[in-house]
Amino acid sequence: MALQMLVTFSPWNCLLLLVALECSEASSDLNESANSTAQYAPNAWFAAASSEPDERISVFELDYDYVQIPYEVTLWILLASLAKIGFHLYRRLPGLMPESCLLILVGALVGGIIFGTDHKSPPVMDSSIYFLYLLPPIVLEGGYFMPTRPFFENIGSILWWAVLGALINALGIGLSLYFICQVKAFGLGDVNLLQNLLFGSLISAVDPVAVLAVFEEARVNEQLYMMIFGEALLNDGITVVLYNMLIAFTKMHKFEDIEPVDILAGCARFVIVGLGGVLFGIVFGFISAFITRFTQNISAIEPLIVFMFSYLSYLAAETLYLSGILAITACAVTMKKYVEENVSQTSYTTIKYFMKMLSSVSETLIFIFMGVSTVGKNHEWNWAFICFTLAFCQIWRAISVFALFYISNQFRTFPFSIKDQCIIFYSGVRGAGSFSLAFLLPLSLFPRKKMFVTATLVVIYFTVFIQGITIGPLVRYLDVKKTNKKESINEELHIRLMDHLKAGIEDVCGHWSHYQVRDKFKKFDHRYLRKILIRKNLPKSSIVSLYKKLEMKQAIEMVETGILSSTAFSIPHQAQRIQGIKRLSPEDVESIRDILTSNMYQVRQRTLSYNKYNLKPQTSEKQAKEILIRRQNTLRQSMRKGHSLPWGKPAGTKNVRYLSFPYGNPQSAGRDTRAAEFSDDDSSDPGSPSIMFSALSRIGSLQKQEAQEIIPMKSLHRGRKAFSSGYQRNTSQEEYLGGVRRVALRPKPLFHAVDEEGESGGESEGKASLVEVQSRWTADRGHSRDHNRSHSPLLQKK
Amino acid sequence: MGAAHSASEEVRELEGKTGFSSDQIEQLHRRFKQLSGDQPTIRKENFNNVPDLELNPIRSKIVRAFFDNRNLRKGSSGLADEINFEDFLTIMSYFRPIDTTMDEEQVELSRKEKLRFLFHMYDSDSDGRITLEEYRNVVEELLSGNPHIEKESARSIADGAMMEAASVCMGQMIWQGIDIETKMHVRFLNMETMALCH
Numbered sequence: 001m002a003l004q005m006l007v008t009f010s011p012w013n014c015l016l017l018l019v020a021l022e023c024s025e026a027s028s029d030l031n032e033s034a035n036s037t038a039q040y041a042p043n044a045w046f047a048a049a050s051s052e053p054d055e056r057i058s059v060f061e062l063d064y065d066y067v068q069i070p071y072e073v074t075l076w077i078l079l080a081s082l083a084k085i086g087f088h089l090y091r092r093l094p095g096l097m098p099e100s101c102l103l104i105l106v107g108a109l110v111g112g113i114i115f116g117t118d119h120k121s122p123p124v125m126d127s128s129i130y131f132l133y134l135l136p137p138i139v140l141e142g143g144y145f146m147p148t149r150p151f152f153e154n155i156g157s158i159l160w161w162a163v164l165g166a167l168i169n170a171l172g173i174g175l176s177l178y179f180i181c182q183v184k185a186f187g188l189g190d191v192n193l194l195q196n197l198l199f200g201s202l203i204s205a206v207d208p209v210a211v212l213a214v215f216e217e218a219r220v221n222e223q224l225y226m227m228i229f230g231e232a233l234l235n236d237g238i239t240v241v242l243y244n245m246l247i248a249f250t251k252m253h254k255f256e257d258i259e260p261v262d263i264l265a266g267c268a269r270f271v272i273v274g275l276g277g278v279l280f281g282i283v284f285g286f287i288s289a290f291i292t293r294f295t296q297n298i299s300a301i302e303p304l305i306v307f308m309f310s311y312l313s314y315l316a317a318e319t320l321y322l323s324g325i326l327a328i329t330a331c332a333v334t335m336k337k338y339v340e341e342n343v344s345q346t347s348y349t350t351i352k353y354f355m356k357m358l359s360s361v362s363e364t365l366i367f368i369f370m371g372v373s374t375v376g377k378n379h380e381w382n383w384a385f386i387c388f389t390l391a392f393c394q395i396w397r398a399i400s401v402f403a404l405f406y407i408s409n410q411f412r413t414f415p416f417s418i419k420d421q422c423i424i425f426y427s428g429v430r431g432a433g434s435f436s437l438a439f440l441l442p443l444s445l446f447p448r449k450k451m452f453v454t455a456t457l458v459v460i461y462f463t464v465f466i467q468g469i470t471i472g473p474l475v476r477y478l479d480v481k482k483t484n485k486k487e488s489i490n491e492e493l494h495i496r497l498m499d500h501l502k503a504g505i506e507d508v509c510g511h512w513s514h515y516q517v518r519d520k521f522k523k524f525d526h527r528y529l530r531k532i533l534i535r536k537n538l539p540k541s542s543i544v545s546l547y548k549k550l551e552m553k554q555a556i557e558m559v560e561t562g563i564l565s566s567t568a569f570s571i572p573h574q575a576q577r578i579q580g581i582k583r584l585s586p587e588d589v590e591s592i593r594d595i596l597t598s599n600m601y602q603v604r605q606r607t608l609s610y611n612k613y614n615l616k617p618q619t620s621e622k623q624a625k626e627i628l629i630r631r632q633n634t635l636r637q638s639m640r641k642g643h644s645l646p647w648g649k650p651a652g653t654k655n656v657r658y659l660s661f662p663y664g665n666p667q668s669a670g671r672d673t674r675a676a677e678f679s680d681d682d683s684s685d686p687g688s689p690s691i692m693f694s695a696l697s698r699i700g701s702l703q704k705q706e707a708q709e710i711i712p713m714k715s716l717h718r719g720r721k722a723f724s725s726g727y728q729r730n731t732s733q734e735e736y737l738g739g740v741r742r743v744a745l746r747p748k749p750l751f752h753a754v755d756e757e758g759e760s761g762g763e764s765e766g767k768a769s770l771v772e773v774q775s776r777w778t779a780d781r782g783h784s785r786d787h788n789r790s791h792s793p794l795l796q797k798k
Numbered sequence: 799m800g801a802a803h804s805a806s807e808e809v810r811e812l813e814g815k816t817g818f819s820s821d822q823i824e825q826l827h828r829r830f831k832q833l834s835g836d837q838p839t840i841r842k843e844n845f846n847n848v849p850d851l852e853l854n855p856i857r858s859k860i861v862r863a864f865f866d867n868r869n870l871r872k873g874s875s876g877l878a879d880e881i882n883f884e885d886f887l888t889i890m891s892y893f894r895p896i897d898t899t900m901d902e903e904q905v906e907l908s909r910k911e912k913l914r915f916l917f918h919m920y921d922s923d924s925d926g927r928i929t930l931e932e933y934r935n936v937v938e939e940l941l942s943g944n945p946h947i948e949k950e951s952a953r954s955i956a957d958g959a960m961m962e963a964a965s966v967c968m969g970q971m972i973w974q975g976i977d978i979e980t981k982m983h984v985r986f987l988n989m990e991t992m993a994l995c996h
Contacts, residue, residue, distance in 0.1 A: 496940055497856065498916070504860040505893055507851045509829055 080106045080364040098468040107371020115375045127440045134362045136314045139325045141359035143332030150226045158230030165400045166238040172396040174200025186384035198246040205239040207431025237325035277323030281330025284313035289338035289533040302347035338533040366432040380450040389455045401425040419478045429463045816891040839880035875924035
């Protein structure tokens with residue numbers, strides 16, 4: 001596998017490297033020759049040209065300086081992307097180390113190349129570019145993909161931990177380093193308190209989200225996830241606020257000038273900056289949500305609105321020296337709920353992917369810069385400073401984690417165990433943020449800037465590589481307490497049943513959320529906010545809109561990949577089921593156990609699944625998808641076997657695709673006697689529903705009541721267009737799931753992608769088996785009316 | 799004053815009967831009111847208000863368990879139409895965690911109670927025995943989420959499981975080796991935390 005990765009890795013990258021090398025050599029040659037004659041390159045061209053009496057039109061010219069900056073930036077990004085492809089090809093690798101490792105290595109590589117070829121790297125990163133262009137996308141992505149419900153449930157703990165943790169770390173590290181600097185032996189006497197504090201604040205900016213992917217498999221619980229996520233989110237904001245404040249202090253030159261009044265003013269400023277930023281963000285979030293209400297007809301600008309407003313909130317906050325990071329985070333959080341409901345499906349996807357793309361580009365660039373800085377001559381290595389920095393980072397993080405959590409555990413519903421705290425402590429991995437802040441230290445105020453940069457780099461490398469790689473095994477070690485004893489089938493079943501039962505009871509007693517506060521907010525939301533911010537004529541339930549998205553996705557997937565695999569799994573002694581009891585052989589037991597473990601309906605996992613670098617489906621989507629699959633496949637199965645029907649298998653029934661009956665055209669499917677019978681009943685109208693009904697009338701075994709219940713389905717089909725309506729289907733889903741009042745929706749065309757549905761197996765019995773399934777379903781479940789409604793999608797699928 | 803007094807007496811009575819602390823009772827009462835929409839009793843339809851429950855495969859069994867007369871200790875079979883708060887608490891008390899301060903006998907008693915609750919979940923026709931049909935039903939429900947399993951397979955699995963147990967006793971289920979104390983409990987909220995959160 002590694003070989004495979006290398007093989008894919010190398011040809012492309014060799015090519016790129018060669019190109020890069022050649023370009024850099026060419027440009028350095030150019031620079032030399034240009035410098036020898038004139039100062040500016042374009043002038044050099046002219047000068048060189050004019051110095052020669054015979055001017056030729058050259059057939060092939062090279063003007064590298066013109067494109068240098070964008071060209072190199074693009075090359076870097078491309079290189080990082082190729083590295084990521086290679087990284088993910090080797091499937092085990094993402095679980096071993098965080099992707100940051102990879103990015104740093106790529107950066108170091110590029111840095112090495114640039115250094116080796118003596119090429120002057122283009123000055124892409126300076127303070128304004130970082131704060132104005134590179135940082136906002138990263139923060140926006142963090143805020144947008146934050147799972148809001150767990151965040152707000154834990155907001156007390158998260159704020160407590162993030163804010164105080166950052167402060168304690170910053171001040172602690174700064175002060176300790178100051179005391180170290182006082183020791184004459186280390187030669188650090190000229191680093192004063194403010195500089196140390198500033199360094200402490202920038203080195204305490206952690207990026208733990210990068211390691212989330214590494215221990216995702218260990219199924220870390222939701223609370224822990226949220227703490228880490230929340231910390232990452234707020235940490236940037238707080239660190240930058242501290243940083244700016246301390247820079248302002250530093251600019252006041254003399255240390256003695258700083259009076260207590262200033263410090264108080266600083267603290268007050270800290271609070272105002274934070275809260276003001278959040279306020280700005282919320283206002284802008286509401287405005288943008290409001291605007292998306294009116295963009296039905298020009299859905300192409302919806303992503304634009306989302307991004308521009310977020311960015312605007314950032315800039316507006318920065319204008320007033322408020323925290324732009326917190327503003328953009330608050331904007332994203334506020335906006336997300338309403339925007340997701342308002343925008344079209346494609347805009348929604350676009351927004352998500354574009355956000356990921358932007359943030360990953362930003363981060364890549366920052367890491368490349370880090371790599372470039374690493375390999376170079378801009379270092380000042382001071383053993384004492386660096387070692388103590390490393391040590392203090394770990395020590396203070398441990399202190400802050402254990403102290404703060406000890407206190408907050410007294411107030412929490414679910415206290416964090418020592419294991420959880422260890423995981424939080426160990427996930428203090430630094431990232432791009434620290435480096436950027438160190439890099440942007442003004443040299444005038446920090447004569448020993450190089451030392452700071454070196455120390456930052458060492459800390460980043462250490463935490464990312466060593467902590468990043470070992471945290472996976474550590475988490476798995478801490479978590480694995482269960483013994484892998486072989487369970488019997490019974491035990492497996494019972495345990496699963498108990499898990500489900502437990503989950504159910506927890507739901508009933510409202511375990512997982514503080515329903516009171518949430519309900520109040522929801523009421524307020526429904527009564528006022530949604531009326532203003534959400535488009536009319538939209539389904540009022542989030543489940544419905546989720547289904548809308550899922551059904552489309554499902555349909556598209558089915559087209560792209562063919563049928564969902566529907567291998568009929570049969571157990572060896574299936575045929576002998578009726579023949580009485582027979583001893584199970586060990587292989588049978590084994591096979592049954594395998595089936596059970598892989599196939600039992602998963603207990604709803606309370607764990608989140610956030611990956612910084614990829615988009616993964618949300619858990620709620622997965623659950624809803626399971627229901628969808630369940631529904632569709634039960635139908636497909638019943639399509640295949642129809643032996644329970646009174647008239648048995650018809651001879652030569654081929655591909656009676658209940659799905660592919662186009663509107664008013666009964667010829668598309670293969671004809672057999674039964675299909676002919678059915679189609680005769682109703683030649684001009686929607687084929688499938690009436691076929692359903694006529695089949696029903698023939699089946700005597702079905703109860704009249706059920707038949708009548710299915711008939712009301714027809715009323716839903718009136719006014720239907722040629723393609724089936726996703727919305728109507730969703731109405732049924734809504735009722736199936738929630739018993740909510742029916743919403744009259746105008747139908748939207750759904751992707752006509754379901755031709756393959758009926759293809760599996762040759763013995764499809766078409767409609768009749770569908771009816772049988774429906775009757776089975778109605779018998780099984782209590783709410784017959786609701787569940788009949790749920791079958792309308794079948795009827796509608798064309 | 800009088801109203802409060804009798805309320806706290808009620809609470810104490812419930813405390814004694816079900817073993818919950820007064821704070822827990824209060825919190826559960828709030829939840830009960832939410833579910834019932836401020837009515838004094840809950841019916842089966844009220845459980846539709848719990849959206850997450852919909853995605854649970856054994857939802858019907860769980861809801862049914864709330865109304866099962868055997869769990870409510872009101873008889874040996876049949877279903878109640880509606881339950882009041884005391885019944886609600888009774889059902890919830892099956893899920894209290896095993897207290898470390900309890901002695902052997904109480905632990906054993908509690909374990910038996912929990913086992914009986916589970917037994918009643920399986921035994922849907924209340925005849926005191928779990929037949930093969932009932933067991934099959936359970937397995938089907940558990941597997942109902944999966945597209946690859948046919949009904950045949952579910953039946954076969956149930957048969958296999960039954961036969962495993964049949965080595966001990968023909969046709970009946972014996973529960974062995976399941977760590978029921980640690981599995982079957984739900985941590986009820988600590989009241990101080992709720993107070994702070996508001």
